Amino acid sequence: MPESNTPAVRLADVRLDRGTRTVLRDIALEVPRGSVTAVLGPSGSGKSTLLAALTGELVPAAGTVEVLGQRVPQRKRELLELRKGIGVLLQGNGLLTDLTAAENVALPLRMHTRLPEPVIRRLVEMKLHAVGLRAAADLFPRELSGGMARRVALARALALDPPLMVYDEPLTGLDPIASGVIMSLISRLNDTLGLTSIIVTHHVHETLPVADRAIVIANARIVFSGTPAELQSSTDPLVRQFLDGEPDGPIAFDAAPQERAA
Template sequence: MQASTTPLVQLTNVRIERGGRTILRDVSLQVPQGSITAVLGPSGSGKSTLLAALTGELRPVQGEVTLFGKPIPTGNRELLEMRKSVGVLLQGNGLLTDLTVGENVALPLRAHTRLPVAVRERLVQMKLHAVGLLSAGDAWPRELSGGMARRVALARALALDPPLMIYDEPLTGLDPIASGVIMSLIQRLNHSLGLTSIIVSHHVHETLPICDQVIAIANGGVVFQGSPAALEASQDPLLQQFLHGRPDGPIPFDAAPRARTA
């Protein structure tokens, strides 16, 4: 399923801290171009911290993060330019309640382009059509179901045609049917638009079927990187505990205090 073996995203010996505490250490991973990669792990394992490093919100204290073959820039203007190439679907959707669905999707186009109004409107229609909501352009966010709101947020994240999409817990708060719709959309859009996708999630069984690669994070680092089939075949007690939701195992119910760095 992978379109290329060239890593679109690469982390090399990365250590990330928050407030003087080491959250992730010695993280090395690659995301091939054209792939769908799942980043799985229990709550509090550092998945959101990894996402923040990919968008440049957090700087690693050690190692290097590269996107599109280049280190993440440090200058604000350069970082903003890079972020135009990264679409992020937030778990909270982030729709503005005083704007219509169409106006929400148009926000990135208004902020980052000088396209004529007619062109913007046509692009908004195209993005809403891609997520199956062309007829909802004049609706208000309060009129949408949870699944519909998530799809509008997806359309907005795709507005600038980013080659890299990052999904932060895309199934949070959704019922099984809406979850199935979202995962199917992610897979279809990834292949039809030639995207590279990273899905940050703890929903194992809904995410694995559409992925090319799985990266599992636990206990402050990467504990697995490979295919979904290899993950499910693994006999590692930690992976077995996570996959099958067992309360007892290497992953403690009560998180141990994170050690502060010297």
């Protein structure tokens, strides 16, 4: 087992390509265990590409990616084992429409464990209770509000008790009240379950209050890494343009693709 002081995530000199286009370069990042880290940046900046590298979906063109104390493997069997320790909340929820909330949450348990049904039912009840939706167990996704569906998806992501949670734009499509509920839930679960959380988002003001650390991605690189307070006080033009929502500045609204160096 990795030591507790080993970062939950470590990236060193990472370059990530999509075809002939370099999306991110020279990425160095450490995410301490037990922390909530916000990965911020404008749409199209490469936040989801970074997430793909953490889950092993995208192999880095250069550098190393370590998750939970080990280098992200490329062999399918080892990668599957690593992924069991990573809970991912997708921005589209990914709930199966013909399954109830309880059946959606039970799905990872039935696929990846040999637990008896009574135990699975009890675990599902516990996960739904953790997100405040035990009473919605028998509802189908079409019967849930946007915020409720997001919480069911969160319960499913927690089903296998992963030590690392990654949230991909968790506030997309939610109203301000539902957004507040989700962010409060993320913070509470991180503390009570001893998780490490990475929130990939462009919702700055909703995310920073629950974050311990923040990084900002722009122009294919990390342009800021520090505490939320340091971020708010930054005078860097790239950071200020993003935080203040300015249309003109060093971050191009429609940047030309960056070709990979020969």
